[in-house]
Amino acid sequence: MILTVTLNAALDITYHVDALVGHATNRVRDVHQRAGGKGVNVARVLHALGHDVVVTGLAGGGTGTDIRNDLATAGLRDELVDVAGESRRTVTIVDDSDATVLNEPGPVVTTGEWTAFVTRFAQLARPADVVVLAGSLPPGVPADGYAQLGRAAGERPVLLDTSGPALLAGLTARPAVVKPNRHELAEIAASPQALRAMGARAVVVSAGADGLVAVTGEGSWRARPPERVAGNPTGAGDAVVAALAIGLATGAAWPDRLRDAVALSAATVLHPAAGAYDVDAYARFLPTVSVEEC
């Protein structure tokens, strides 16, 4: 079982409008909404791939209820822990030219709620093969929150996908894998090797259409997709995390993990719906990903 943690779970709402007009009243043509936040999105990919997955994290208020109802609809096992605050919504307004996004701040987590969550997390992590910690920390969670969870996970391998101070502090608990993108890496360190020096056992840097670079204790590799894939990049990073989590669970060799991650990510970009992947393209891409030692 893979346990994914989403401390700042969200209800992702998408509005389609003809053209967003500022400082006017806009009629929404249609509304879509679903549970989101990085860990939830990773869990969705794992579930679609047939893996046993459990979703935990923090949720609260009416929006928290909406999030939980959507997890139930998706068939995802919901072990979110209640907080008193109201979970955040994200509103994405899509018109003919582009998307406008509004991000609510999310609940303020109290010290008592955080302590209770760490305890519950340790119980949930016990039967897990892999723990995925993904996304930003909501206000009130200590800056070293991911390090605390990493330690509470004990021997279970941890995959950490976050950025900035949360990533830096999280390294001290020696996560099995961290997955910054190029921009997130540049913000905090000069090289993947620097993150290993700070505690990460392996560093996988995602570079969009250029694929992945992995720096690990067993060697370093660069994996590239067979072709430039045009499409919807939303969810490509979550697909990489899902594939790397499966690799951690199965103990596959690094080149195989990277091949899988690049193929799944490219198949996700190719699918028009955010977070879904093109099953045929995944099978087709898999043998054509190039992996070279570097």
Place this chain on the structure above:
Amino acid sequence: MILTVTLNAALDITYHVDALVGHATNRVRDVHQRAGGKGVNVARVLHALGHDVVVTGLAGGGTGTDIRNDLATAGLRDELVDVAGESRRTVTIVDDSDATVLNEPGPVVTTGEWTAFVTRFAQLARPADVVVLAGSLPPGVPADGYAQLGRAAGERPVLLDTSGPALLAGLTARPAVVKPNRHELAEIAASPQALRAMGARAVVVSAGADGLVAVTGEGSWRARPPERVAGNPTGAGDAVVAALAIGLATGAAWPDRLRDAVALSAATVLHPAAGAYDVDAYARFLPTVSVEEC
């Protein structure tokens, strides 16, 4: 008891942002939300004035639950009837220069849901002194929905506050009072007298800062506020409806009803929060409203 009907109940969400930037990601500074829709807003004013009020209408989905939870928080008696569809949200994005509004379409009401609602409404109307029918009809409700409710209300006086075809069709059930604003009146008729000819027993036209014009079976009056009141006009119309509903319940003379409506409306404009009124200003304005026969 005054029964208010909100067929298209809403969750009104307000986001404050520094400046809304289209086609970019915007951080929401703070979030406020509450149950809305005209009938709910009128009920809030009636409740604040100490009147016994019951809220009915249609609500569904997670947003419907949020609406009902907010009614409970406000201490309003909730007799909303469930529908399978998802109630609408309105999102108002306020920045330093103005407000941008997004209106969701709301649920599509089925024939069975509508029939069940009319039956339930008739039960709820039985002990009511006055029935307030306010706001737009959601998709699926027949165009003569307000006329059906008016007939189901039997002898109880009905105050109808809507516009366009819903108002025109509603006149056939002979409502005690209709309250179009100047614009809504101009859309469908040449004069208040024309609406009386089509079935309304009394017509009160709201004219913003110019006050009210009433054309009734007992005479015609113009009521004007004592001064031009600057402030937040949101909720001024709901305050007029609330005051007129109280007048119907008590059987006060028309000049007194109009005086009350103008004073309450001006006191609402003066209060910075939408839908709340300035208690001192209300008491101060009341004796200074001018009412003349015309």
